[in-house]
Amino acid sequence: MRPLTEEETKTLFEKLAKYIGSNIKHLIDRSDETYCFRLHKDRVYYVSESIMRKAVSVGRDQLGSLGVCFGKMTKTGKFRLHITALDYLAQYAKHKMWVKPNGEMPFLYGNHVVKAHLGRVTEDTPEHQGVIVLNMSDVPLGFGVTARSTSDSRKLQPTDIVAFHQADIGEYLREEDTLF
């Protein structure tokens, strides 16, 4: 477990900014407690300082996870967000997309969001913007990237894709082995 390097912090924040924009500052300056990012076995964890201090006494080989896993640093130096970060992303997200009940399961099986399943979307969402996907009762289901801007997506066919799938909570079952 170690703090992130300058470069790693930059890639991480660039990625997070795609979803929560300037709200990143709420992640770092919290009123309740100091939180920090820590890297452990290529995974980036977001954890309160007090927990991190206690976790130091656990050996590197024995430590499984601490706090919330945000994603992993790939071997090529990129950062890949994992579904486990959804809680924080949903909390601070700028742009959201709601899917209708009939679109819930297809999305949870890893499919893109099609126009027919689109329930609602934040106004003025640009093209290729990171969005959080929720169901109609505001339960976050995952996240993705818009294929069209809000205004463009009005004219689409029912079968056209409005958002590309990136991660969904179905991965807790499908990807359990690779996620952690």
Add this chain to the structure above:
Amino acid sequence: MKNHNPSPRRSEPPLRLNPSRMERRLHLIRSKILGTTCLLPQTTRMTNLMMMNSPWALIWIATTTSKLTMMMRRSMKRMMLRTMMVFSHKSTTISWQDLIQKQRRNNLSTKTKMMKTKEAMRMTLPSLLVLMSVNLANWKLVRLMLEDEEDQADISQINHRIKEVVNILGNFKELRDPAKSRQDYLDRLLKDIATYYGYSDFLAEKLFNLFAPAEAIEFFEANEVPRPVTIRTNTLRTRRRDLAQALINRGVNLEPIGKWTKVGLQVFESQVPIGATPEYLAGHYMLQAASSFLPVMALAPQEHERVLDMASAPGGKTTHIAALLKNTGMVFANDFNKDRLKSLSANIHRLGVKNAVVCNYDGREFPKVIGGFDRVLLDAPCSGTGVISKDPGVKVNKTEKDFIDIPHLQKQLVLCAIDSVDANSKTGGYIVYSTCSVTVDENEAVVNYALRKRPNVKLVSTGIEFGREGFTRYRGKTFHPSLDLTRRYYPHMHNMDGFYVAKFKKFSNKIPKQTGDNVDEDEDQDANESGPATFMEDEDSTILKDSMRKLQKNRKHKK
């Protein structure tokens, strides 16, 4: 079973000139076997057939399977006997039929009757074989099983005898046969239980001794029935009422478990897989046995505490603790098995627990890794005699040695758990010890040992209002009188897995010196240590390594 005419497209010659009912039936069977294309995976199909109790099942299994598990063998044997009876009684044209009639006329004793029927069966078997042109090698296997000595007795008769003997034992003075002693009856009963329910003789006796005879039978019966599916609401994400509403909308039929919990729901039936609904994936609930709520309720963690869960995978209890902490303080989730760490972290993240640290130590290393916890939960690895309905393998694979090794490990773990707690904690200083086993060796004996070795702890009430009190005396052994504060749970009484919960309060961090005299009743290998137990001594380290190796082996074996 309905009777159809044999399917016309099969061109074999008719079996007999005068097709009797039985022959039609046989022909039907044969065409079923030969004509079925297997759409389902083997195991599913097999269980389906078995559940229909149909004679095809056994024939089908015998012809297609080379490997048979113990369970399959048993039910095959049972089914075999039953099926053969049907065949032998209903047919009219086959020669051995006279045998049975003769036997009826003569009104022979039951045993001979049985022998004769067996004989008849054995004679029919080959003809059946030829008729159905099945794989002979496998049939030999089946026949061998038939000849097995134990199975000479009919299963329903054994059941009858069990009931009779239990009745006699209930009112021994009046109903007994003066020529037989109580021990004779008990021996007979134990043997029958072992046969009827499929336990090893050793385990049958061990479990039987926990109860009065009539209750023991109830216990064994309850182990054959699955427990209800229960879920725990994750209060970090939702409320029970909202969750129930959401699940009802998905076609799940459910109801609160009982008055004792505010987060539990019992699922009666569901049109959707309960472990893959969007609510499950979003972490609104956890699939968890009702008994698993108990240790956490007993632990009763308070906000801002630091809690250790020593054997935590797959995280049901850990996430329950975190929910009670409302994500404040922190939870150390430890598990010995590295492979189970994945599902543990997955569950922790899915349920939105943000204050957990997952680690992979042997629990016995604990006060050394980090100590000073406010509360510790030790849900110890155990023989699993409380969850036989979930894992019937326990019936046969636990030996006498397991009941020495496992308690030994548990004793080490419970001392480590006690040592990991800070007695000066303002709100805490509690340890909960629990197992999903019902035997005394793994429960009362372990707790009693902990009380002797650590006079700086005492037992306190678990805070759960139901459950049976722990034993203070058991088969000549006397335990500390405060053991009646611990709680036992049984499948037949509480309709949850067999379980045991004990709650300690640590009132001092100093381990007082032993007085010496009061320690020698217990004859296990730890008893000769005096003073605070340490496991780093030379002699202990070998034992420690040894048992760790065994544990690993067992786990591998289980997989």
